[in-house]
Structure formats: structure tokens, C-alpha cells
Amino acid sequence: MSLIKCQQLSRRYGSHLALDNINLDLTTGQPIALVGPNGAGKTTLFSLLLGYIHPSAGSIEVFGLPPGHPQLRSKIGALPQDAKLDPDFTLEQQLSLFAQLRGMSAKAAKQEALRVLTLVDLADSLKQKPTTLSHGMSKRVAIAQALIGEPELILLDEPTAGIDPANARLIRDLISKLSDRTTFVVSSHNLDELERLCDQVVFLERGQVKQQVSLSATTETQYFTLQLQAVDDQTVLSVLRQLPDVLQVNVASQHAFVIEYQPSATALDVALLQLCHQQGWRYRLLLNGRSLEDTLFAQ
Known part of the structure; x- marks a missing residue:
């Protein structure tokens, strides 16, 4: 099934060309790695896929639809890099709100908040505020919000950056566990980690796709x-x-x-x-x- 299709996709910020004439055709299935140095265009590509920004040229489709289409609202989840929750509200309050924004009733939203926190082994922290959590726990909560509604595509920007090995392993195990029904696109500088998780690898450099390989094939x-x-x-x-x-x-x-x-x-x-x-x-x-x-x- 077609997941992401980019045709001659470019994005410019003033005189800076962040993405330069990209062509991609990715399918659903095993996790996909997005690799490249800082400034390669990875975060820009994620922002385009989510409809936060629009192309300067070319086209982009997700599940055959343009980013931002109402039908994609329940199909895509995302972990932005260094995502943070509001320090003044509990995890239950915030995750329930996100679930309601996806169309759930208040009762269903509370149940969903508990479900996703259970997935990241933080059900006991339901009534806590973000300020009481360690960095690794905070990262897991941010991933939990991306799982709300069981989206078919989840974009993870540096999901294990700066956290301890135990939390990193828990996150890797969760991605592997859920990959039979959700396609993950993972942006990371940790090549060893991506090698464990992913089959398809897209390598961006200076806004261009330099390589696209399948690890099982190569x-x-x-x-x-x-x-x-x-x-x-x-x-x-x-x-x-x-x-x-x-x-x-x-x-x-x-x-x-x-x-x-x-x-x-x-x-x-x-x-x-x-x-x-x-x-x-x-x-x-x-x-x-x-x-x-x-x-x-x-x-």
C-alpha cells in the first residue's frame, strides 16, 4: 500500500533550499529510517508530511491524500523533536485532551490516555504532572501521545535522543511490537539503533535523497x-x-x-x-x- 509519495518536492526558506527536488515512493510495512546530517532536511520533510508547512514546488501525498487533509487526522501520529507537555496539567488531562481533539468522547479519551501510557509502561504516572518525570519518562509520554487513536503512520523525530539505555530499549521494543499494524518513520543519528529497527533507509544530505536502500536486500x-x-x-x-x-x-x-x-x-x-x-x-x-x-x- 502506498504510504508516502513525493514528486519533485522542494521547500525553500528565503534563499535557503531545505529540500531540493525530492522523489520518494515509500510503502507501508516495516519501520523506515530517515538518516542524514543536521540540516539535511529531515525535520522539514516531517513538517511537510504533517501539513505544518507547504511545498515550494512539487507534490507530496500521504495515503494518496495531500497533507492536512481531514481524512488523515486519525491516520497520522507524530513525535516532534524535543516535544514537551504543559507543566501545569497532569498526563491524564493532557493526553485526554489530545484524544478528544481526535474526535473521542470525554470518557473514551480518558480510557485512551490510560491505554497509551500503559503501552509505554507509565500507567502509574497517570495523575502526575510532567515536571515530576525524568527525561526518559518524559520522552516515553511524548511517544504515548503519538500513539493516541492507533494511527497507521507515526513519525518519530529522534525518539531516543539523550535518554538512558533502559528507556531507549523500551522504546525500540515498543516500535517493534507495534510495527505489524503501524508504519513508523524514524529520524535518528543512531545508526546502530536504526539498523535494529528498520529495513528501508532513506539518506538525505543537503536537501537531496542521496541513497535509498533496503537492509534485507543489501x-x-x-x-x-x-x-x-x-x-x-x-x-x-x-x-x-x-x-x-x-x-x-x-x-x-x-x-x-x-x-x-x-x-x-x-x-x-x-x-x-x-x-x-x-x-x-x-x-x-x-x-x-x-x-x-x-x-x-x-x-
Whole structure:
């Protein structure tokens, strides 16, 4: 099912071109990663999808409709970056209000507030005010408001930025759990996290789509990533390059090697493990494929 379609989409702020002639066609399903450096246009794209701003040129559709269309009101949820709630009202009061704005009755809205807080493991905080919460708890509440009404599309802008590992894991687990009925688009600088969550990856740079890849399509064949402990990288490179069917070996980081090999090769993973044993190398990881970082940035 068509989710997001952009055709020659551009957005200009005065003389600054934030998005430059973007073409995208994304479908519903597994979470989608939106990656790029600061200023790449990620937040601008989210704002366009939500109808907060309008294109300077080109077109954009969500579920076949223009952003801001009344029929999209119940279909889309969003977590803006650094979203904050009003400090003077309880979580129940604020989330109930948001639910009523989505068309729920007052009674149903209270039930919905409890439901979404339960999803983020904060049901006990229903009567608390935002000022009593830790940063990680506040982030989870902000995500809870995006879940109100069970939208079909949820946009998350830096959902785990600046929070502790336990809260970050809870958020990742929640996204994975809900992905069978909701499509998440996640903007983040944490490539390791996105690699765990997402299949489709859109890489923006200077307002343009530089790459669009599927991790399941690009990491199942042709690459192995081998991470070792306390070795001389140049010696390892020399030995790995002599293996049959190996096309190229690069150092991804200290003691980590990306091995490109012939698609017709068989049992290369076994050969790599045997080589580690023969050479006395202690390995930490043998990955079938390569990391998202290497997929996007390896030359």
C-alpha cells in the first residue's frame, strides 16, 4: 500500500533550499529510517508530511491524500523533536485532551490516555504532572501521545535522543511490537539503533535523497563483517585478501573488517572461522552483511 509519495518536492526558506527536488515512493510495512546530517532536511520533510508547512514546488501525498487533509487526522501520529507537555496539567488531562481533539468522547479519551501510557509502561504516572518525570519518562509520554487513536503512520523525530539505555530499549521494543499494524518513520543519528529497527533507509544530505536502500536486500549476500580483538590490522588485511572468492577487504574501524566476496562463494563464513582459529585471532563478531554505517558511507 502506498504510504508516502513525493514528486519533485522542494521547500525553500528565503534563499535557503531545505529540500531540493525530492522523489520518494515509500510503502507501508516495516519501520523506515530517515538518516542524514543536521540540516539535511529531515525535520522539514516531517513538517511537510504533517501539513505544518507547504511545498515550494512539487507534490507530496500521504495515503494518496495531500497533507492536512481531514481524512488523515486519525491516520497520522507524530513525535516532534524535543516535544514537551504543559507543566501545569497532569498526563491524564493532557493526553485526554489530545484524544478528544481526535474526535473521542470525554470518557473514551480518558480510557485512551490510560491505554497509551500503559503501552509505554507509565500507567502509574497517570495523575502526575510532567515536571515530576525524568527525561526518559518524559520522552516515553511524548511517544504515548503519538500513539493516541492507533494511527497507521507515526513519525518519530529522534525518539531516543539523550535518554538512558533502559528507556531507549523500551522504546525500540515498543516500535517493534507495534510495527505489524503501524508504519513508523524514524529520524535518528543512531545508526546502530536504526539498523535494529528498520529495513528501508532513506539518506538525505543537503536537501537531496542521496541513497535509498533496503537492509534485507543489501546485507544478506556479498559481504561479511569480521570484528576481532587485539590484532594488527594490516596483517589481517593481507591474510584475508588471499582467501578464495574474496573481492575486497576494507577496515571499517579498528579491528573490524568488511569483506566483499563473490556471490557464488560457498562456506566462506566457515573458512573465516577456521582462519581465526589457525591464526590465533579472537573474534568478537562475524556478521552476514555489513552495518548500516558501512552500507551508507563505505567507499
